[in-house]
Amino acid sequence: MRASLLWAVAALVIAAPVSAARIVAYPIDDATVLKDGGEQGLTPSRTPAKGTKQIALQLAPDLDHEVMRVGIACSAWKVQNPIGALIRDMLAAHDPDGRIDNGSPATAISVAVKHAGTLSRCVTSGDLSGTCITRVSIDASLSDGAGANPRPIHVEVEQSTRSIGVCAGLTRGIGLISREAVIKLITAIDAPTP
Incomplete structure (x- = not known):
């Protein structure tokens, strides 16, 4: 077990300079x-x-944004989460005519996404495998098409994902959790106004 751990650490040190930056690929x-x-x-x-x-x-x-990475496992990798592309694509797909920014004040809802953040903590759970806890949060405000009656909305999703091999799967897990957070945002958009 100790030899396996040392091998994994050595692999991280060798691979880190080459693969130190990763970007979540959207759309999915x-x-x-x-x-x-x-x-x-x-x-x-x-x-x-x-x-x-x-x-x-x-x-x-x-x-x-850059994903906030905590813990030691897989911490050599910086992960960029360009979540704006995911939000834009999923909201455009949800819009009745597939285009955003074109609604009339009578039927539109304005969505202002103000902040998004991703936190990821990975731990080693076996030889060249691990578990990552990933949390994605989105802060937005919803208002009618004229921008009146804004109401804040906060959505957050936290789930376990897998780190496979030498920290492979990091971006795929983050992408899936980000998608779940955007689905929660869409659910909030569709909810009746209180």
Whole structure:
């Protein structure tokens, strides 16, 4: 066991300079969602059906971010989460006509996404395998098409994902958890206004 641990640490040290930066790949099509879900031991939610509300979307310019990595396992890798692309694609797919920013004030809902963050902590659970706890949060405000009556919304998803081999699967797990957070955001958009 000790030799295996030393081998894993040596592999990380050797591989880190070459693979120190990773980027979550968006968009994620349904076939990839199912494949990655199987790899990560997750049952992904279904892609939401078309909505009935026209969506006007604003994304904060600093929405895309580097994942906050805690713990020692897999900490040599910096992971970029360009979540703005995922939010834009999923909300456009949910919009009745597939276009955002074109709704009339009578039917539209304005979504201003102000902040997103990702936290990931991986621990080694065996020879060249591990578990990562990944949390994705999104802060936004929803208002009618004219921008009136804003209400804050906070969504958060935390789930376990898998680190396979020498920390492979990190970006796929983060992508899946990010997708679940955007689905929660869409659910909030569709909810009746209190």
